[in-house]
Amino acid sequence: MLASSGGKILVFPLDGSHWVNMKILVEELHAKGHKVTVVRAPDSWYISEKSPFYTSVTLSSPVGFEENFETFLSPQLEIRVQDKPSSFWSHAWSRFQIQRVLVNQFYQFHKRMSEMVVQMFEDENLMRSLHDAKYDVVLTDPGIGGGAILAHRLQVPLVFNVRWTIQGEAHLLIAPSPLAYIPFTATELTDRMTFTQRIKNVISYTIGMYTLSYMTEPHYKPVVRRYFGPDVDYLTFFVDADIWLMRNDFVFEFPRPTMPNIVYMGGFQCKPPKPLPEDLEEFVQSSGDHGVIVMTLGTLVGKLPQDIAEEIAAAFAQLPQKVIWRYMGHRPASLGNNTLMVSWLPQNDLLGHPKTRVFVTHGGTNGIQEAIYHGVPVVGLPLFFDQPDNLSRIRAKGGAVIVDIAMLDRHIFADALMTVLYNSSYKENMQMLSRLHRDQPMKPLDQAVFWIEYVIRHKGARHLQTHANKMSWFVYNSIDVIAALVTVVLLITFTCISIVRLLWRMIFVGKRVKQE
Amino acid sequence: MLASSGGKILVFPLDGSHWVNMKILVEELHAKGHKVTVVRAPDSWYISEKSPFYTSVTLSSPVGFEENFETFLSPQLEIRVQDKPSSFWSHAWSRFQIQRVLVNQFYQFHKRMSEMVVQMFEDENLMRSLHDAKYDVVLTDPGIGGGAILAHRLQVPLVFNVRWTIQGEAHLLIAPSPLAYIPFTATELTDRMTFTQRIKNVISYTIGMYTLSYMTEPHYKPVVRRYFGPDVDYLTFFVDADIWLMRNDFVFEFPRPTMPNIVYMGGFQCKPPKPLPEDLEEFVQSSGDHGVIVMTLGTLVGKLPQDIAEEIAAAFAQLPQKVIWRYMGHRPASLGNNTLMVSWLPQNDLLGHPKTRVFVTHGGTNGIQEAIYHGVPVVGLPLFFDQPDNLSRIRAKGGAVIVDIAMLDRHIFADALMTVLYNSSYKENMQMLSRLHRDQPMKPLDQAVFWIEYVIRHKGARHLQTHANKMSWFVYNSIDVIAALVTVVLLITFTCISIVRLLWRMIFVGKRVKQE
Structure with missing residues (x-):
C-alpha cells in the first residue's frame, strides 16, 4: 500500500446545507493527516474563516449567497401551501408556478456562481498562490460549477461530493438512464x-433537461470559453471528475445503472446517538410505552402559516404520544400538553432513541438518511427541491406516509400519524432498510476517504472514467453507424430492385415487341 | 451485524477451468464455517466426489463433459494455426470457420447441459433431498443454465460466480451496453x-446475439417451459440473480456501465508467491541480471504443431534470458540450452518471482489476472474463446505485445519478446496496473465472501435487482411511449393543417366564387 496521508486537498464547497455534509469529509480528512484548504466567499453563510480543521482562502468580493438563497423559499412555500388541488389544471398551474419561481431563482444563483469563478480567475495573486500550492486533489460539490472549472484551471485531479450537479441528478450526466424505469427529478x-407515468416521465425529462441547460448554460459556457478556448464543450467539463462520491445508496435509491467511478456514500454523516440532555431525556421517558414523535421541517423552514401550525398542533394534541416539535413560529393555541416546542433539537440523538416512534420531516436528504440509519418510520410533509422525491422513495419502500401540506388538516395529519404508529409494517420496513444500510463491507465515510486518498495516491483515477463522456450524442447513440448501415441496406435493396426491373423489361418488353 | 456463518450453500459449478475458480470460493466458504454441497456429474472431469471442503451430490447418468470439451479445441486450433491472413477474405473465411465450429460445439454442449437439468429434475429422490436440505443460497456459474434453473426450482436466493453467461459476456444481459464504446465479444x-470499428462492432453484436440465442434457446427454453409453465420467459430466468460476482475488474476491463448487484472480484484467486522448488529456483537464479521468461499456453493446450514449436524454441535460443516453458509435445530440435521444458509449472510462484521478465501466455483469464497482480508484461499468443479479447485489453493498456500464431516465425516471436524485454514501458504499465489492482478497500476474495454471506443474512438482495430485467425490450426502450407521443404530435399537426386548409378554402374559394 502506498503512502497517502499528508495530501494537500483544495475544497470548493457549495454553501448552506451542502457545506454541512462537506464539513464532515473535511474534518475526517484533517483527522487522517491531510492539509485542507477551503475556498469561501467573504459573506459566506455557513463556512467560517477560521477553523481547526482547515485553512481558508477568502475571495475579495461578496457573493450574496445567503440573501439569494433566502428568497428561494418563501414564494415556493406560499404557492405550495395554497395549492388545494381542486382540479388537475389548478394543481398543474401551481406546480408550474413553483417551477417558474425555482427556475428564475436558480438562473440568478448560477449567474452569481459563475461571476464568483471569474472573480477568482481574475485575481492573479490568488490564482498564483493556488497554483504554487500544488494541490493533490480538488474536492467540490458540482451543484455549482466553480470547483470543476478551478480543478481544470489548476490541472489537478477532481473528486465530487455530489448528489446534484448543475445539470440535475448526478447519474443523469454520466450513467445511462433508461426512462422506462428511472424516474426523472421531481416527478415523485x-x-x-404505468404507461401514463412513463409518458409523464419522458415529458418531464424533456422539459427538465431543457430547463436545466437554460439555467446554467448562459453562465458557465462563456466562462469556460473565456478561459479554455472555444473548442471546449462546457458540459464535458463538468463530467470530468476522477471519482464521484455520491450522497446516496441503493437502500434509498431504486436500482439503476451506475459507473465504475461512482462511489456510494449515502448516510456517511450518520452515527450512533449520544445521550440526550437531561431535561429532554426526562420528557422522552415520560412518554411511557406510547413513545415519542419527533418533528422538524429542517433548518430552512422554521415557520409555517398559522392555520397550518394550528392543525398540526391539534392533531398532536389528540395522541397519547409525547411530541418534540422544532418550530420557530407563534405558539399555536391548539398546542397540547403532550407537545414540547423547541427552537433546536438533537435530531440524530432523538432518532436513535429507543422511545422514538415516528419522524415527521420535510424529507431533506440528511433527515431521511438518519431515519433509515436508525430505522424510524416517517410521516412526510414535502415542501420543495428533492424533498418530494426523497419521500416518495421511502413511501415506495413501505416506510413513509406522505401528507400534502396544501390539504393538511387535523384529521388527515392525525390519520397519517396513526397509520405509521399502529401499522407495524412501516416500522418493520424502516428497520429492514436500516439493517441493509448498515451491512456494508466498509462504512460510507471510510469509503469516501479511501477513494479521495486513492486519487491522491494514483494522481487521479483515469482508468475508471469512461471515454463516453467525450463523445457527441450521435456517436454515443451510434446514430452515424445506424444511418450508414441503413443506407447500405437501402442501396443494396434499390440496386436489386433496379436489376430485377431491368431484366423484367428486357424479357417482357422484348417479348411484346417480338409478338407485335 | 447479523450472524452469517453456518450457512448452507448449494454449488452448481461449470466443470473444467471454471471449476478451478469456483473451488477457491468453495474452500474459502468452508473455512468461514459454511456447509457447502456441490452438484457434479458421475463422469466429472475436475470435480472430485470426495473433498474435505464440501459434500458432493452426484447425478445418476454421465454428462460427457470432458469428451465434449476435448473436441472443442483441436479443429479450432488447426484453423487458427493455418490462418495465414494473406487477404482480407481468406482471413475472414477462417474466422468464419472457427465461429462455425465453435457454434456447433456450443450448441451440442448446451444440449447436454440442458439434458443434465432434466435428468436432475426427474430424479425425485434427488430433488426431494435438495428441497429438504433448505439451502440458504445457490452459487453457480451461468456459463451453463443448470444452476439458475435449479435455484428457481428450489426457490432459493441465487449468486452467480460469473464472467460469461449462456448469453455471452455477463454485462450484456443486465447492464446497458452502448455499442459506441463497449466492444462486443471476440471483436478484439x-x-x-474509429467509425469503421464501430460499424464492425454493431454488426458483430447483431450476428453474435443471434448466434448466442441459436446455441442456447432451443435447449433451455423447453426446459424452463416444461417445469415452470409457458408464461415464463426463459431469459429473465437467467438474469434473476441476487448478486453477480464478476471475475473481472476495471483495472483489466474498460470502464463501462454496471449495476448495483454486480460485485467485481477480478483476481480473487491471486496470492503472493510461495518459494520455488529448489532446482527451479537454482535455474531461475542462473539467469543473472537477464532474468527469466515464463511460457505456458494453459492446461488445455499442451502441444502445438511441430513447426511452430521449432520456431518458438529457436527464438528463445537467441536470447540471453533463461526460459521456462511448459510444453507436452515433442522436444524441438532447435531448443537452446537456456530453455527448460517442463510438463507443469508453478505459474503464480514464477510470475511473482523477482527474476521473471516476461510472461508468454495464450491469454486465459486466470493467467492474465496473475500477470496483472504480479506486474509482469506479456507476450500473447491468443488461441480461442476470450483469449484474443483478454490480450487486446492488456495491449490497449500498454502491457502486452500480441503475436498471431498463424504468422509466427522465429524472427517475429523474438522481436515481440525483445520489445517487451527492453522497452521499459511494458513493465512500467503492468506494474501500474498491479498497483491499481492491489489498491482496493477490500480484497476481491473477501469481497466475494462478504456478498455471499450478505445474501444469506438478508435472504437475497432484491433491493439491488433492477425491475428492468422483467421488462420487454420495447417498454425498456420506451418505444411505446415515443410512438404515443409522436402520434399525438402528428395528430395535432394534421388537425392544425386541416383547419388551416379549411379556412383557406372558405376564404379564397368563397372569394373566387364571388369574383366569378
Missing part, C-alpha cells in the same frame, strides 16, 4: 411506472 | 473505436 415516480 | 476492439 418510482422504478415501476 | 477497445473502448476507443
Whole structure:
C-alpha cells in the first residue's frame, strides 16, 4: 500500500446545507493527516474563516449567497401551501408556478456562481498562490460549477461530493438512464411506472433537461470559453471528475445503472446517538410505552402559516404520544400538553432513541438518511427541491406516509400519524432498510476517504472514467453507424430492385415487341 | 451485524477451468464455517466426489463433459494455426470457420447441459433431498443454465460466480451496453473505436446475439417451459440473480456501465508467491541480471504443431534470458540450452518471482489476472474463446505485445519478446496496473465472501435487482411511449393543417366564387 496521508486537498464547497455534509469529509480528512484548504466567499453563510480543521482562502468580493438563497423559499412555500388541488389544471398551474419561481431563482444563483469563478480567475495573486500550492486533489460539490472549472484551471485531479450537479441528478450526466424505469427529478415516480407515468416521465425529462441547460448554460459556457478556448464543450467539463462520491445508496435509491467511478456514500454523516440532555431525556421517558414523535421541517423552514401550525398542533394534541416539535413560529393555541416546542433539537440523538416512534420531516436528504440509519418510520410533509422525491422513495419502500401540506388538516395529519404508529409494517420496513444500510463491507465515510486518498495516491483515477463522456450524442447513440448501415441496406435493396426491373423489361418488353 | 456463518450453500459449478475458480470460493466458504454441497456429474472431469471442503451430490447418468470439451479445441486450433491472413477474405473465411465450429460445439454442449437439468429434475429422490436440505443460497456459474434453473426450482436466493453467461459476456444481459464504446465479444476492439470499428462492432453484436440465442434457446427454453409453465420467459430466468460476482475488474476491463448487484472480484484467486522448488529456483537464479521468461499456453493446450514449436524454441535460443516453458509435445530440435521444458509449472510462484521478465501466455483469464497482480508484461499468443479479447485489453493498456500464431516465425516471436524485454514501458504499465489492482478497500476474495454471506443474512438482495430485467425490450426502450407521443404530435399537426386548409378554402374559394 502506498503512502497517502499528508495530501494537500483544495475544497470548493457549495454553501448552506451542502457545506454541512462537506464539513464532515473535511474534518475526517484533517483527522487522517491531510492539509485542507477551503475556498469561501467573504459573506459566506455557513463556512467560517477560521477553523481547526482547515485553512481558508477568502475571495475579495461578496457573493450574496445567503440573501439569494433566502428568497428561494418563501414564494415556493406560499404557492405550495395554497395549492388545494381542486382540479388537475389548478394543481398543474401551481406546480408550474413553483417551477417558474425555482427556475428564475436558480438562473440568478448560477449567474452569481459563475461571476464568483471569474472573480477568482481574475485575481492573479490568488490564482498564483493556488497554483504554487500544488494541490493533490480538488474536492467540490458540482451543484455549482466553480470547483470543476478551478480543478481544470489548476490541472489537478477532481473528486465530487455530489448528489446534484448543475445539470440535475448526478447519474443523469454520466450513467445511462433508461426512462422506462428511472424516474426523472421531481416527478415523485418510482422504478415501476404505468404507461401514463412513463409518458409523464419522458415529458418531464424533456422539459427538465431543457430547463436545466437554460439555467446554467448562459453562465458557465462563456466562462469556460473565456478561459479554455472555444473548442471546449462546457458540459464535458463538468463530467470530468476522477471519482464521484455520491450522497446516496441503493437502500434509498431504486436500482439503476451506475459507473465504475461512482462511489456510494449515502448516510456517511450518520452515527450512533449520544445521550440526550437531561431535561429532554426526562420528557422522552415520560412518554411511557406510547413513545415519542419527533418533528422538524429542517433548518430552512422554521415557520409555517398559522392555520397550518394550528392543525398540526391539534392533531398532536389528540395522541397519547409525547411530541418534540422544532418550530420557530407563534405558539399555536391548539398546542397540547403532550407537545414540547423547541427552537433546536438533537435530531440524530432523538432518532436513535429507543422511545422514538415516528419522524415527521420535510424529507431533506440528511433527515431521511438518519431515519433509515436508525430505522424510524416517517410521516412526510414535502415542501420543495428533492424533498418530494426523497419521500416518495421511502413511501415506495413501505416506510413513509406522505401528507400534502396544501390539504393538511387535523384529521388527515392525525390519520397519517396513526397509520405509521399502529401499522407495524412501516416500522418493520424502516428497520429492514436500516439493517441493509448498515451491512456494508466498509462504512460510507471510510469509503469516501479511501477513494479521495486513492486519487491522491494514483494522481487521479483515469482508468475508471469512461471515454463516453467525450463523445457527441450521435456517436454515443451510434446514430452515424445506424444511418450508414441503413443506407447500405437501402442501396443494396434499390440496386436489386433496379436489376430485377431491368431484366423484367428486357424479357417482357422484348417479348411484346417480338409478338407485335 | 447479523450472524452469517453456518450457512448452507448449494454449488452448481461449470466443470473444467471454471471449476478451478469456483473451488477457491468453495474452500474459502468452508473455512468461514459454511456447509457447502456441490452438484457434479458421475463422469466429472475436475470435480472430485470426495473433498474435505464440501459434500458432493452426484447425478445418476454421465454428462460427457470432458469428451465434449476435448473436441472443442483441436479443429479450432488447426484453423487458427493455418490462418495465414494473406487477404482480407481468406482471413475472414477462417474466422468464419472457427465461429462455425465453435457454434456447433456450443450448441451440442448446451444440449447436454440442458439434458443434465432434466435428468436432475426427474430424479425425485434427488430433488426431494435438495428441497429438504433448505439451502440458504445457490452459487453457480451461468456459463451453463443448470444452476439458475435449479435455484428457481428450489426457490432459493441465487449468486452467480460469473464472467460469461449462456448469453455471452455477463454485462450484456443486465447492464446497458452502448455499442459506441463497449466492444462486443471476440471483436478484439477497445473502448476507443474509429467509425469503421464501430460499424464492425454493431454488426458483430447483431450476428453474435443471434448466434448466442441459436446455441442456447432451443435447449433451455423447453426446459424452463416444461417445469415452470409457458408464461415464463426463459431469459429473465437467467438474469434473476441476487448478486453477480464478476471475475473481472476495471483495472483489466474498460470502464463501462454496471449495476448495483454486480460485485467485481477480478483476481480473487491471486496470492503472493510461495518459494520455488529448489532446482527451479537454482535455474531461475542462473539467469543473472537477464532474468527469466515464463511460457505456458494453459492446461488445455499442451502441444502445438511441430513447426511452430521449432520456431518458438529457436527464438528463445537467441536470447540471453533463461526460459521456462511448459510444453507436452515433442522436444524441438532447435531448443537452446537456456530453455527448460517442463510438463507443469508453478505459474503464480514464477510470475511473482523477482527474476521473471516476461510472461508468454495464450491469454486465459486466470493467467492474465496473475500477470496483472504480479506486474509482469506479456507476450500473447491468443488461441480461442476470450483469449484474443483478454490480450487486446492488456495491449490497449500498454502491457502486452500480441503475436498471431498463424504468422509466427522465429524472427517475429523474438522481436515481440525483445520489445517487451527492453522497452521499459511494458513493465512500467503492468506494474501500474498491479498497483491499481492491489489498491482496493477490500480484497476481491473477501469481497466475494462478504456478498455471499450478505445474501444469506438478508435472504437475497432484491433491493439491488433492477425491475428492468422483467421488462420487454420495447417498454425498456420506451418505444411505446415515443410512438404515443409522436402520434399525438402528428395528430395535432394534421388537425392544425386541416383547419388551416379549411379556412383557406372558405376564404379564397368563397372569394373566387364571388369574383366569378
